[in-house]
Amino acid sequence: MNRRFHIGLSILAAATAAWIAPLASGQAPAGTPKPAPAKVAAKATPRGATVKLTTPWGEPDLQGVWNDATSTPLQRPNGVTDKDTLSDEEAAQFQDKLAFDLTRDRRDGVGTVADVNRAYNEHWMDSRRLKITPDRRTSLIIDPPDGRIPPRVTLSPERQKVRAERGAAADRFNAGLPASYTDMSLPVQCIIRSDDPPYLPNIYNNDFQIYQSPGIVAVAPEMIHSARIIPVNGQPHLPKNLKQWLGDTRGHWDNNTLVVETTNFRTDPGVVYQNANPETFSITERFTRTGPRTLDYEFTVADPTTWTRPWTARIPWVKIDPEEQMYEYACHEDNYDMVHFLSGARAREKKAGGDIPLNQSNAAPRFGEP
């Protein structure tokens, strides 16, 4: 067994900050390999179009292995465009620019942290993430109309305290001085990773396998190895006192669309998206088959104690089987980095003869939490 491969994967996966790459400005410096010019493939699926594919027992058929990678950012980049949908020419330029910013084979900025992070080069990445959505949108967010996450409300003192504690833990981790395993984020600890809703594109492992049986839809995200088993048979939700890391999920069919509501999230910090408040957070997901090889995944999140209004994003999924399959994703089993991070911090403290103030930690900025 090649352990190095697993080590590499777990370090790579820890690079959570890189998951949402900022849209940098500027042209490619001379001499930098330029990604192949974009061909914006396929015409947009007309909005609202669906296709009726049904299982032998009469439910819409979502079965298969799907991939949601795209370069289209969650939020519309500031200053790039005011449009929600681009012309062919604009789309090609937008895609080229995103691909250049995202590619890890570029070598400008040698000696910077950004360049060192590109040591995980394109070989490791999902190449599908260098293309924008076929419908040429400028953001995955479709509501609010400006394509941006709504402003935050003023957080309650309790919420501020929770977030400050989580922020302090992240600061220790980013300085290379985690005090405990609990200073690591939930993905770094391999407790939950990209298996909690909403499902958003990542640098790799963008696959989801959907299984169905009469009255059940199961969604297995590649990262980690869990499956979200969704009753679509009217079974009532768990009582509110029974909470889970991935919450408690129920679905129903709205014509051709699987509508999924998830409740009962645990209250640990970081459990729900963007460290929103698990007690007031709500999420509705919609899975709609739009063609033999396409599916629209849409989610609406709301949390009145975090955002000023609900917001909605739509991400196209592409069917990749039978050509491609999903393989097991192990995480905790070889999570050597937990010990590397912690023992490294203890070794530095020992050498320094005691606590190291974070502002003197001299650690290169590293993998952080968004």
Place this chain on the structure above:
Amino acid sequence: MHRWFEATLIAVATFVALPAAGQQSPAAGQFPATYRAPHMADGHPDLNGIWQAFVTANWDIQDHEALPGPHPEIMGAYGAGPPGQSIIEGGGEIPYQPAALQKKKDNFAKRMTVNVSKDETWHQTGDPELKCYMPGVPRATYMPYPFQIVQGSGNYILIAYQYTSATRSIRLNTKQEAPTPSWMGWSRGHWEGETLVVDVTGFREETWLDRAGDFHSDELHVVERYTPASPYHMMYEATIEDPKVYTRAWKISFPLYRRMEKNLQLLEFKCVPFTEVLLYGDFVKQTAK
């Protein structure tokens, strides 16, 4: 409680428990000979549901007496292991090669010894279950946790296990070999009449078969057979071979039971948080402990 009321209760209970005239309680191991499961549209038996084994093989596949836990001074009877009979067909023992039998004994002696201070020692000692690692096959089937089968009309059947949210995808009618070793193995399935046959290879060597230290190598090959036996039971059989560890193939079998609780669902058992202090506690900053 009044005595007459108790007596009435007992009488009623006795009456209810009596089999209908002409029927007898089934003998152990005796399922309806003519049972045929409901079938899916593709003509194969419907295995959907939440299932669980009620053997104690997770403590020891072979015959075993009740045992105290490794730390009775802390855990008392909580840590003790239940007694149980071998699930090996014929009641025998695992046919280990001599060196492998010694390794099993060493495994057991160090089943709670964990040393993650170096990458090289990470997997050398300690039961993977203790560390919340994916349990592999067949162990996942007889751990004391339920699992759910999701069988539809595609080329894949999902088995989702409660323990550490482990999953496996059974790929039907494919000849493709495992691309790389994995914890839950590479499962290829096909139907033989009323039986789902699953051929599992491509294992990582680190999983164990039970808490008694029983183990295998990366050449483990498991052939499982799932056969409906009644509306509420499914027979599970697995033939296990590994030329590096055993002298011959051997076979286990036991029934799986359909979980029947109203509104039952497969709850999460994400056990990573329960193992972190054991695995990483030595590296925590002292003041932060």
